[in-house]
Amino acid sequence: xxxxARGIVRFQPASDQSLIIYFGDEITIAAHQQVxxxxxxxxxxxxxxxxxxxxxxxxxxxSFDGLHLQHSDxxxxxxxxxxxxxEVRLPEPRKVEIPxxxxxxxxxxxxDVAAFHGMTAEQVVNLHxxxxxxxxxxxxxxxxxxxxxxxxxxxxxxxxxPRPRVPRGSVGIAGEQTGVYPLAxxxxxxxxxxxxxxxxxxxxxxxxxxxxxxxxxxxxxSPDKFAALKSQ
Amino acid sequence: MSVIEVLAPGLLTTVQDLGRPGFxxxxxxxAGAADPLALQIGNRLVDxxxxxxxxxxxxxxxxxxxxxxxxxxxxxxxxxxxxxxxxIEMWAxxxxxxxxxxxxxxxxxxxxxYLCVRGGIAAGMFLGSASTDVLSGLGGYNGRxxxxxxxxxxxxxxxxxxxxxxxxEALKKLSPxxxxxxxxxxxxxxxxxxxxxxxxxxxYRVSEESNRMGLRLKGPxxxxxxxxxxxTEGVSLGAIQIPEGGQPIILFVEQQTTGGYPKIANVISxxxxxxxxxxxxxEVRFEKxxxxxxxxxxxxxxxxxxxxxxxxx
Numbered sequence: 348x349x350x351x352a353r354g355i356v357r358f359q360p361a362s363d364q365s366l367i368i369y370f371g372d373e374i375t376i377a378a379h380q381q382v383x384x385x386x387x388x389x390x391x392x393x394x395x396x397x398x399x400x401x402x403x404x405x406x407x408x409x410s411f412d413g414l415h416l417q418h419s420d421x422x423x424x425x426x427x428x429x430x431x432x433x434e435v436r437l438p439e440p441r442k443v444e445i446p447x448x449x450x451x452x453x454x455x456x457x458x459d460v461a462a463f464h465g466m467t468a469e470q471v472v473n474l475h476x477x478x479x480x481x482x483x484x485x486x487x488x489x490x491x492x493x494x495x496x497x498x499x500x501x502x503x504x505x506x507x508x509p510r511p512r513v514p515r516g517s518v519g520i521a522g523e524q525t526g527v528y529p530l531a532x533x534x535x536x537x538x539x540x541x542x543x544x545x546x547x548x549x550x551x552x553x554x555x556x557x558x559x560x561x562x563x564x565x566x567x568x569s570p571d572k573f574a575a576l577k578s579q
Numbered sequence: 580m581s582v583i584e585v586l587a588p589g590l591l592t593t594v595q596d597l598g599r600p601g602f603x604x605x606x607x608x609x610a611g612a613a614d615p616l617a618l619q620i621g622n623r624l625v626d627x628x629x630x631x632x633x634x635x636x637x638x639x640x641x642x643x644x645x646x647x648x649x650x651x652x653x654x655x656x657x658x659x660x661x662x663x664x665x666x667i668e669m670w671a672x673x674x675x676x677x678x679x680x681x682x683x684x685x686x687x688x689x690x691x692x693y694l695c696v697r698g699g700i701a702a703g704m705f706l707g708s709a710s711t712d713v714l715s716g717l718g719g720y721n722g723r724x725x726x727x728x729x730x731x732x733x734x735x736x737x738x739x740x741x742x743x744x745x746x747x748e749a750l751k752k753l754s755p756x757x758x759x760x761x762x763x764x765x766x767x768x769x770x771x772x773x774x775x776x777x778x779x780x781x782x783y784r785v786s787e788e789s790n791r792m793g794l795r796l797k798g799p800x801x802x803x804x805x806x807x808x809x810x811t812e813g814v815s816l817g818a819i820q821i822p823e824g825g826q827p828i829i830l831f832v833e834q835q836t837t838g839g840y841p842k843i844a845n846v847i848s849x850x851x852x853x854x855x856x857x858x859x860x861x862e863v864r865f866e867k868x869x870x871x872x873x874x875x876x877x878x879x880x881x882x883x884x885x886x887x888x889x890x891x892x
Contacts, residue, residue, distance in 0.1 A: 362762060364815070400813075486837030488608075530716065555606075
């Protein structure tokens with residue numbers, strides 16, 4: 348299916364109760380915005396029998412009730428939604444600042460990352476904190492945001508073997524991605540810092556600090572400030 | 580309110596129901612029972628709603644004391660249940676008197692056994708479900724597997740006690756499959772014919788590192804063809820992803836919501852319960868089926884689950 352301004356939209360069955368819609372096959376802001384538009388449209392005008400939506404960089408996985416719908420039904424229902432995407436007004440992105448204490452026990456891999464790039468730790472911190480990142484989607488575990496925009500100079504391979512437990516709030520780098528671990532989980536990203544903020548708070552109405560489409564900036568803080576924010 | 584006292588938790592016992600689908604945009608996995616078929620039948624035996632919360636035991640069961648008594652049923656794999664040291668039946672409604680103890684041991688068949696209690700387990704709800712998400716520490720009993728000394732509340736019940744058991748015909752139809760039926764995954768055409776033949780023509784062994792997040796399989800490596808450049812995308816329940824190295828992983832109930840490995844195939848919905856009964860070191864094989872066959876199997880399973888004739892008096 349071709350929508351001239353936005354490129355090719357492709358439907359692909361994923362399982363007997365799901366299909367995936369691709370907005371092209373590249374990570375671009377245009378594709379990302381189409382994902383957000385479809386997500387928003389399906390949230391405001393839900394379809395009976397659609398059970399779950401899983402956004403990716405340039406795709407949306409749609410899970411449905413296979414007792415009542417099959418792939419062709421869902422495709423037929425969704426085509427008019429996709430034709431209307433250009434009408435969907437996206438709100439101005441929220442701007443979120445995340446305080447991060449870099450290095451030492453907060454970011455045990457900061458020196459290795461600096462050495463890998465032939466930089467000082469301070470240069471790594473400055474580069475990491477100088478960019479506005481975009482939340483492409485949340486995935487992996489609750490509240491984990493896939494951020495786009497890491498400076499290419501900071502692109503660093505994953506650890507050869509993942510840590511069995513990464514402390515919650517850890518800020519890491521893997522390839523050209525950066526992100527914050529909202530919960531203590533296993534993980535193979537290089538840890539350069541930690542935020543005292545709870546990124547996922549199940550007791551609050553707005554559980555996740557970040558959501559799809561947000562613009563994020565990391566603010567370097569001192570260990571004292573970290574302790575003060577942590578105790579709040 | 581009646582309670583259950585945990586005398587011994589077993590290897591990994593959690594509160595589970597049918598999970599919390601619908602929170603993918605937040606990165607929240609659906610979780611829920613690993614063998615939803617057993618859970619729902621157990622609940623039908625004790626006259627609960629099909630999706631009521633129960634205890635899911637893994638490989639080795641626990642011991643539970645019921646100070647006020649209860650009406651229970653055990654469903655899934657046979658963990659050698661004893662009531663005050665006397666063997667009792669699986670797949671049947673059992674009435675426990677005040678102070679009686681139910682004890683389960685190592686599995687004699689598959690990976691999971693469900694203890695369903697009339698009234699359900701009254702556990703903490705998170706996003707509409709009592710299911711424990713072990714990795715994230717959310718839902719269920721304090722977001723974690725049970726420990727010795729935990730006390731769980733049983734939901735309110737009313738109505739008379741009546742004897743019920745599962746028809747033997749139904750039991751035969753519901754026994755877990757060792758040949759899992761698959762439909763193609765979103766990247767199945769990344770895998771050349773030779774890789775497909777290898778994958779469908781060999782058996783794979785379930786590794787020890789398997790859990791509710793995923794089952795890691797060991798066997799002949801399945802290699803994707805040239806190309807690639809996989810972009811992280813949403814992943815469906817039962818997806819079979821092929822990481823570098825070619826050892827398949829079946830993404831399961833506590834799966835991460837997105838993934839960056841190509842998926843060669845997906846377990847059909849009707850066979851997901853069979854995945855929940857696979858133990859480490861079990862062997863599995865795969866069979867490719869049509870979309871129509873997958874849908875028919877799902878309809879058939881649902882018809883069996885909802886049939887009045889499932890439970891005999």
